[in-house]
Amino acid sequence: xxxxxxxxxxxxxxxxxxxxxxxxxVVEWNKQLLAAAxxxxxxxxxxxxxxxxMMHLAMHxxxxxxxxxxxxxxxxxxxxxxxxxxxxxxxxxxIALSQYPKQSVQWQMLLASTAHASGAAWQRSVExxxxxxxxxxxxxxxxxxxxxxxxxxxPMGPGVYAEFREHSGTPEGFVFGAGWATVKxxxxxxxxxxxxxxxxxxxxxxxAAAFDEVKDVGAFASRTRTANQTxxxxxxxxxxxxxxxxxxxxxxVRDRLELTRAARLFALLNMSIFDGYxxxxxxxxxxxxxxxxxxxxxxxxxxxxxxELDAQWDNLHKHTYAFPSYPSAHGTVCGAAMTxxxxxxxxxxxxxxxxxxxxxxxxxxxxxAMNPSTRSFESFAAAALxxxxxxxxxxxxxxxxxxxxxxxxxxxxxxxxxxxxxxVRGL
Numbered sequence: 001x002x003x004x005x006x007x008x009x010x011x012x013x014x015x016x017x018x019x020x021x022x023x024x025x026v027v028e029w030n031k032q033l034l035a036a037a038x039x040x041x042x043x044x045x046x047x048x049x050x051x052x053x054m055m056h057l058a059m060h061x062x063x064x065x066x067x068x069x070x071x072x073x074x075x076x077x078x079x080x081x082x083x084x085x086x087x088x089x090x091x092x093x094x095i096a097l098s099q100y101p102k103q104s105v106q107w108q109m110l111l112a113s114t115a116h117a118s119g120a121a122w123q124r125s126v127e128x129x130x131x132x133x134x135x136x137x138x139x140x141x142x143x144x145x146x147x148x149x150x151x152x153x154x155p156m157g158p159g160v161y162a163e164f165r166e167h168s169g170t171p172e173g174f175v176f177g178a179g180w181a182t183v184k185x186x187x188x189x190x191x192x193x194x195x196x197x198x199x200x201x202x203x204x205x206x207x208a209a210a211f212d213e214v215k216d217v218g219a220f221a222s223r224t225r226t227a228n229q230t231x232x233x234x235x236x237x238x239x240x241x242x243x244x245x246x247x248x249x250x251x252x253v254r255d256r257l258e259l260t261r262a263a264r265l266f267a268l269l270n271m272s273i274f275d276g277y278x279x280x281x282x283x284x285x286x287x288x289x290x291x292x293x294x295x296x297x298x299x300x301x302x303x304x305x306x307x308e309l310d311a312q313w314d315n316l317h318k319h320t321y322a323f324p325s326y327p328s329a330h331g332t333v334c335g336a337a338m339t340x341x342x343x344x345x346x347x348x349x350x351x352x353x354x355x356x357x358x359x360x361x362x363x364x365x366x367x368x369a370m371n372p373s374t375r376s377f378e379s380f381a382a383a384a385l386x387x388x389x390x391x392x393x394x395x396x397x398x399x400x401x402x403x404x405x406x407x408x409x410x411x412x413x414x415x416x417x418x419x420x421x422x423x424v425r426g427l
Contacts, residue, residue, distance in 0.1 A: 022085055023262035025114055026059060027249045029092045030266055032110060034245055036100050042363060043239045046145045046180065046277065051099040052245070053186055053270035054136045058091035060260075060267045060421060062132040069260045070421045073267070074135035082124040088263060089114040090129025098137060143184035151178040154288060158202040158302040159295075161288045161324040167314075168322040169362055176323045180281035186271040187416045191282035194411045196404045199289050199326045208306035210398040211299070214292045218395025220314045225393055232386060233316055233393035235370050237358040240273055240330070244337040247353050251345055261344065264421050268340045272416045276336035279412050280329040280405060289326035292395060315395025319361040328397045328405030331388030335409020336416070338384035343417045351383060352376045384409065 033055055037048025057073045064070055065077035066084050079087070093111040097104055115122075153173075154160050165172055181191055188194070200206040217225045225233075248269055252262045292315070295302065299309040342349075354374045357367040377383035388406040391397035397405075 022259045023252055023257050025085060025089060025110075026056075026259070026262045026266060027252055028113075029055065029059070029089070029096070029110060030245055030249060032106060033092075033096055033100075034241060036096075036103050036106070038242060040100070043241050044363060046183065046274065047099065049241045049270055049274045049277070050140070050143075050145050051095065052241070053267065053274050054099075054133075054140060055092050055095040056263060056267035056270055057186075058095050058129075058132040058136045059088040060263045061135065062087040062091040062128050063260050063263050065128055065132070067260055068424055070264050070423055073421060074139045075132045077128065077131060079124055079128045081121060082128045083116075083121050084259060085114050086116065086122065087125040087128040087132075088259075090126050091132040092129075094130055094133030095136065098133070140184075144179070145183050147179040147182060149178040149182055149285075151175040151285070156298075156301075158304075159199070159290055161290050162294050162298075163322070164291075164293060164297070164320060165322075167293055167318075167320045169319065170322045174322055176321065177281050178285055178323075180277055181285045183278045185275040185278050187420050188275050188279060188412065191278050192286070194279055194408055194415075195286060196283045196327050196408055199287060199398075199400055199404075202302050203304045205306070206400070207398075208304055210400055211292075211295060211304075211307050214392055214395060214398055215296050215310065215313065217393055218292060218315050220316055220318060220395070222316075225316075229393045230316065231370075231372075232375065233390050233395075234358055234368070235355050235375060236330070236334075236387050236390035237317075237394070238355050240276075240333040240337055241270075243353065243355060244269065244273065244334070244341075247351065248341060251341070251351075255345065257344075265340070265344045268343075268416055268421060269337055271420065272336040272340045272413045273333050275416065276333035276409055276412045277329060279408060280327055280332035281323075283327055283404075283408070284324040284329065287326050288324050289401075291320050291325045292398060293320045295398075317359075317361045317394060317396075319365070320396055321362070325397060326401045326404065327408055328388055328391050328401045330391055331384075331397075331402045331405025332409040332412065334387035335384045335406045336413035337409075338380040338387075339410050339413025340417055342380040343413075345380075347379055347381060349380070350376060350378055351380065353383065381410075 061072045061075040064072040065079045066082050093107050096107045296313045299307040355370050356373045357369050360366045360368045388402040391402050
C-alpha cells in the first residue's frame with residue numbers, strides 16, 4: 001500500500017487528470033501505452049496500434065454507458081451512477097495490462113491517479129471498466145493481427161515486386177506484412193472494401209512520367225529536389241501511430257476537449273490507423289507492384305522505351321522497404337488519421353506538428369535529428385497530402401502510389417467517422 005501511495009503521489013505531479021481538464025488522463029493513457037508499444041517492437045507489428053484502438057474503445061464504451069452521448073462499440077450498458085473518470089481508467093488499465101503485462105506497475109500507477117471515487121460508485125466504476133474492456137477484447141478474438149501469411153515471389157517481370165535484399169537489409173526471401181492483408185479490421189467490413197484500382201500499365205506514358213519523377217527528385221544526389229522537399233521527405237518518416245497520436249494529444253490539451261469527445265477521438269483515430277494499414281496492405285499484395293529502386297535498376301527490361309536504366313541510382317535514405325509499393329501505406333494511414341482529426345477539430349484549421357528525430361535509413365538504422373523539428377499546415381488535408389507525397393521525394397514510391405494511398409486513407413477515415421461511435425440522436 002505504501003508503494004502504491006508513493007506511486008499515486010508521484011503521478012499526481014504529472015498531467016494525468018484534473019478537475020479543470022478531465023480529458024488529460026485520457027491523454028496520459030495514450031502517451032504511456034504507445035511509449036510501451038514502441039519500446040517493445042518499434043511499431044514493426046500491429047500490436048501497438050491495435051492495443052491503442054482497443055484501449056480507447058473500451059474507455060469510450062465505459063463513458064457511453066454513463067453519459068450516452070455517443071454510440072458504443074462493443075458494450076451496451078447503462079451505468080449512470082458510475083464515476084466516468086475512474087470507469088474509463090479502469091477500462092484502459094484492463095486492456096493495457098492484458099497486452100503489456102510486464103508494465104503492470106506502470107499501469108497500476110496510472111490507474112491509482114484517477115482513484116477518487118469511493119463506496120458504491122467506486123465498485124460500479126470498477127465493474128463497468130472491466131466489462132467494457134472484456135467486451136472489446138472479445139470482439140477482437142481471432143482477428144489474426146499477428147498471423148503470418150505465406151508469400152511466394154513471382155517470376156521477375158515488368159512491374160512485379162522483386163527482392164533487392166542488399167537495399168532493404170533483410171534476409172533472403174523475407175517479405176514484410178503479407179499477413180496484414182488478411183487481418184480483421186476494426187471498422188471496415190473486410191480488408192478489400194476500398195481496394196484501389198490498378199496502377200498504370202508499365203508501358204504507358206503515365207508510368208514513364210512517374211518513373212522519371214521519382215528517379216529525379218527521389219535520388220540521393222538529386223539536383224532538382226529543393227531543401228524543403230528534402231526536409232519533408234525525412235521529417236515524415238516517423239510512423240503514424242506515434243506522430244498522429246502525439247498531434248491528437250497536443251490538440252486535446254490545447255483545446256481543452258471535453259472528456260467524452262477526447263475519448264471518442266482517440267478511439268476513432270486508432271481504429272482508422274489500424275484499418276488504414278490493413279486496407280493498404282490488402283491492395284499492396286493484390287497488385288504486387290514493384291518499388292522505384294527495382295524499376296530503375298531493371299528499366300532496360302520493362303518494355304517501355306521511355307524509361308532508362310541507372311544501375312548506380314539510390315534514393316534519399318538509401319533504403320527500400322521489403323514489401324510491394326502500391327499504394328503507399330504511409331499515405332493511407334496519414335490520410336485516414338487526418339480525416340478523423342478534421343471531423344473532430346474542423347478541416348480549416350492551421351496545425352503545427354513536431355518530429356524531433358527519425359530513422360536515418362531503415363528500421364534500427366540509428367536516429368538523426370530533424371532541424372527544424374516542426375512543420376505547419378493550413379489544414380489537416382494539406383498535412384495528409386504532404387505526408388503521402390513525401391514518399392516520392394524520399395525515393396521509395398511513385399506519385400501514383402502516394403495519390404492512391406492518400407485517397408484510400410480519406411475513404412477509410414471517412415467511413416470510420418460516419419459509421420462508428422456516432423452521436424446519439426436526441427441530444
